Amino acid sequence: MLPTATSSTMASDWAPSTDPEQARRDIARFNGRVDQACRAQPAARAWVRGALHRQGARRCPVRLRRLSLDIILRYGDALADLFAAYPDDVVFAASYDIFLGYQRPDAPERVDLVAALTGPAEWTDEWGTRWRHAAGGVGASTVAYPLNDWAALDAFLQGMPDPHLPGRLEAVEPTLSRFGGHLYFAGMTHLLLYERLHCLRGLENTLEDLYQAPAQTERLLEALTEYYLGIIQAWGALPNVDALFMSEDWGTQQALMISPAMWRRFFLERYRRLFDAAHRAGLDVIFHSCGNVSAIVGDLVDAGIDILDPLQPEAMDLATLAREYGAHVAFSGGLSDQTLARQTPAEVTEAVRRTIDLIGGACRNAYLVGPSNVLTPEIPLANIEALFQACHAT
DSSP states (O other): OOSOOEEOOOOTTOOOOSOHHHHHHHHHHHHHHHHHHHHHSOOOHHHHHHHHTTSOOSSOOBOOOOBOHHHHHHHHHHHHHHHHHSOOSEEEEOSSOTTTOOOOTTOSSOOOHHHHHHSOEEEEOTTSOEEEEOTTEESOEEEEOTTSSGGGHHHHHHTOOOTTOTTTTGGGHHHHHHHBTTBEEEEEEOOOSHHHHHHHHOHHHHHHHHHHOHHHHHHHHHHHHHHHHHHHHHHHTSTTOOEEEEEOOOBOSSSBSSOHHHHIIIIIHHHHHHHHHHHHTTOEEEEEOOSOOGGGHHHHHHHTOSEEEOOOTTTSOHHHHHHHHTTTOEEEEEEOTTTTTTSOHHHHHHHHHHHIIIIIHHTTTOEEEEESSOBOTTSOHHHHHHHHHHHTOO
């Protein structure tokens, strides 16, 4: 997900809670119920792993727990009921939120996740990037950057966050203890190389830097690569982690943000190093990029990704992807979150069936069925129910 806030059009009969404490209780109740439902289902780890490695499976595995906080607050128990009836086959878990980042226990000011992402808020993450969330929006946007001036590069590199900090992945351990070994478990790390660059420099500066400051950009990229090699090592040291989800948005809905040649010059071999490190640690690589990344899918497959996410149907030709790469890589996502609010339940059902036939049929069910981004509260509950039923109907 790009670090930009996109306002959700809320339904006229609902507005987000203004009480963070009540919101926190509601979210905790929801998560408890969904966790219980997922844990109660038969073990799925082995068959899901086999499916995603194109060994054949009787159906496509499902991931629907891709939710904004606001959709949990709007539908609460009704949404939890759907997960109880149709539990996910996988668990994706991050030790800290993409927008808040890791917060040390001894940090002078700790940002509350629920309060920050359900109401108006600003905060600074451990990298020095300033973020803002607008009430009624999804995610957060960057508003100030620690490396506005390349003259500060040396000092920044000396003070970069430490990937080996004790406790950095501690928050994920309860989830891992509940589900590891039972369901296919994917750890999550966000804002990899390119996204972290523009969180540090700003997007406009980053795009100019590739042409006007390549030496400084290379130095920073090398430092970031070493940082994420440390993060991969930490995830690999945890038991029963099957995959690492690496998020890096490269596409608009029309094309890459930079030329494929420039992408290959600065990023391809660094990604290969990261993917190789994940494989050495026994982890599948799930590479996430929103938008149209058709021009580099072949490069990503060659560099070693195992699963490509999220396959936005508005941005890419899913039939071409399935035909050209279905024998080499698994897919995840593929169901448009952008149209769910406007469709009828019957149209939702048909879109899911069509996508499963298209992608799953081309790669022996090596397709993790689910939305191509987070589900948001303007989606009618009837459409969400149709989505759950259709995804689990195979």
